[in-house]
Amino acid sequence: MEDHEILLKFQDPASRNLAFNQLVRKYQSKVYWHVRKMVVDHDDADDLTQDVFVKVWKHLSTFRQDAQLFTWIYRIATNECLNFLSSKRRKFLLPLTDVGAELAAKIEADPAIAGDEIELKLQKAILRLPDKQRLVFNLRYYDEMPYEQMAEVTGTSVGALKASYHHAVKKVEEYVTRTTDD
Amino acid sequence: MKTAFKLDAHPRRPRPLLSEPPAGYFDKLPTQIMARLPQADARETALGWGWLSFLSPALRTGLASVAVLGGFAASFYMSGSAPLVPATAATASLDAVPRTELVGYLLTSGARVENSDLAVLTAAHPAITKGFLHASEEELNDALDAQPSDESTYL
Numbered sequence: 043m044e045d046h047e048i049l050l051k052f053q054d055p056a057s058r059n060l061a062f063n064q065l066v067r068k069y070q071s072k073v074y075w076h077v078r079k080m081v082v083d084h085d086d087a088d089d090l091t092q093d094v095f096v097k098v099w100k101h102l103s104t105f106r107q108d109a110q111l112f113t114w115i116y117r118i119a120t121n122e123c124l125n126f127l128s129s130k131r132r133k134f135l136l137p138l139t140d141v142g143a144e145l146a147a148k149i150e151a152d153p154a155i156a157g158d159e160i161e162l163k164l165q166k167a168i169l170r171l172p173d174k175q176r177l178v179f180n181l182r183y184y185d186e187m188p189y190e191q192m193a194e195v196t197g198t199s200v201g202a203l204k205a206s207y208h209h210a211v212k213k214v215e216e217y218v219t220r221t222t223d224d
Numbered sequence: 225m226k227t228a229f230k231l232d233a234h235p236r237r238p239r240p241l242l243s244e245p246p247a248g249y250f251d252k253l254p255t256q257i258m259a260r261l262p263q264a265d266a267r268e269t270a271l272g273w274g275w276l277s278f279l280s281p282a283l284r285t286g287l288a289s290v291a292v293l294g295g296f297a298a299s300f301y302m303s304g305s306a307p308l309v310p311a312t313a314a315t316a317s318l319d320a321v322p323r324t325e326l327v328g329y330l331l332t333s334g335a336r337v338e339n340s341d342l343a344v345l346t347a348a349h350p351a352i353t354k355g356f357l358h359a360s361e362e363e364l365n366d367a368l369d370a371q372p373s374d375e376s377t378y379l
Contacts, residue, residue, distance in 0.1 A: 059258065066254040074250075075239050084245055088253075095257045154243040161241050164234065183231070184239050211231050218229035 043068070045111040052102055062102075066095055069112060073119050079180045080123040080173070082145045082152075090126055094119045109194050116195045120177060127173050145169045160218070167217035171210055178203055179210040324355045 043064045051061035073094055078087035097118050105114055146166045168176060174196070181187045181195065182203075189200045196203065318326075346352055359367075 059261075062261070063254055063258060066257050070250055070253050070257075074245065074253075078242060079240060082242065084243070088245070088249075091253070092257050092260060096260050099261050149240075149242070152241075152243050154241045158241060160229075160234065165240050168240075184237070215229050215231055219226055222226065222229060 049102075049105070049107070049111070062099055065098070065102075065111075069115055070095070072112070073115060076116060076119050076180070076185070077123055079184065080177065081126060082148045082169075086126070090119075090122050094122050097122070110191075113191055113194045117197075120195055124173055124177070160222070163218045163221050164214065166221075167214040170217060171213060175206050175210045178206045179214070182207045183211075323352065 043061075048061045048065050048068075051057040052065075054061075070091065074087055074091045077090045077094070078084065081087050081090060094115070098115055101118075105111070146169045149165045149169065150162065168179060171179060177196065178192065178198075181192050182189075187195070189203050192198075192203050193200050198206075
């Protein structure tokens with residue numbers, strides 16, 4: 043079902059639930075993996091994905107349609123992730139690097155990555171980035187999202203996003219190079 | 225010398241190597257999300273108060289304070305304006321009390337009733353004492369003879 047059909051059906055109370063169910067089915071995987079890349083842990087990603095869609099439900103009637111629906115959902119998901127990570131840091135009074143180390147430990151324990159030394163170092167390098175820079179890196183590197191769309195999701199200018207991604211790539215390359223044996 | 229790692233040279237994956245979610249996760253997720261959505265009646269309530277969501281948090285707090293203070297003021301106003309019961313109502317309700325109970329109350333409650341009051345009452349209603357005063361005529365005469373003369377004026 044196309045986005046405009048979903049939105050049209052959502053306006054009608056009789057078909058609202060059906061439309062929203064379609065919306066969830068259409069975007070759940072993308073939202074889940076966007077969140078999972080940021081929080082690493084499946085259970086956290088599961089909670090946050092559900093929270094994101096509950097918020098989408100609450101605010102979909104106010105969606106102005108001057109942006110793509112998915113960009114809007116991505117923006118909600120991004121804010122949820124950033125709030126989750128910053129509240130986690132506040133709750134346990136952790137500095138930035140400790141949350142990165144915690145996430146890195148989860149990556150290390152993940153059987154999917156076992157044995158792939160370079161991939162593990164790459165992930166550790168990404169997790170050392172500040173949250174917002176990591177978000178920019180994920181959107182550009184993994185999702186290959188155009189900078190213009192990234193600007194809508196993050197509320198940041200295209201120029202700033204390009205600079206942020208450039209610096210992120212440099213940091214990642216330096217970390218992997220430094221920690222790799224000859 | 226270490227070989228510099230170049231991200232462009234690294235095989236690009238659509239996402240990091242993370243374990244997949246449990247089997248059937250995406251089949252169950254829509255149901256879980258739908259179950260968490262606000263119920264219809266809650267939604268209607270929210271719509272009724274939906275305009276509150278357009279106010280800033282500071283304005284909502286101010287509005288709540290005004291509502292609480294207004295509630296206190298209204299309760300004070302209401303408690304101070306209770307209507308007075310007309311005196312005639314008390315008199316009317318007193319008529320419904322049996323006469324014997326009234327006399328019993330007057331005799332036992334310490335209310336100050338003078339002999340002259342009783343004399344006036346018995347003059348108007350000669351048989352009023354029959355319900356509670358069981359004395360022979362002789363006993364009554366003896367009691368009357370014992371009274372000072374100025375207090376038997378009305379008898």
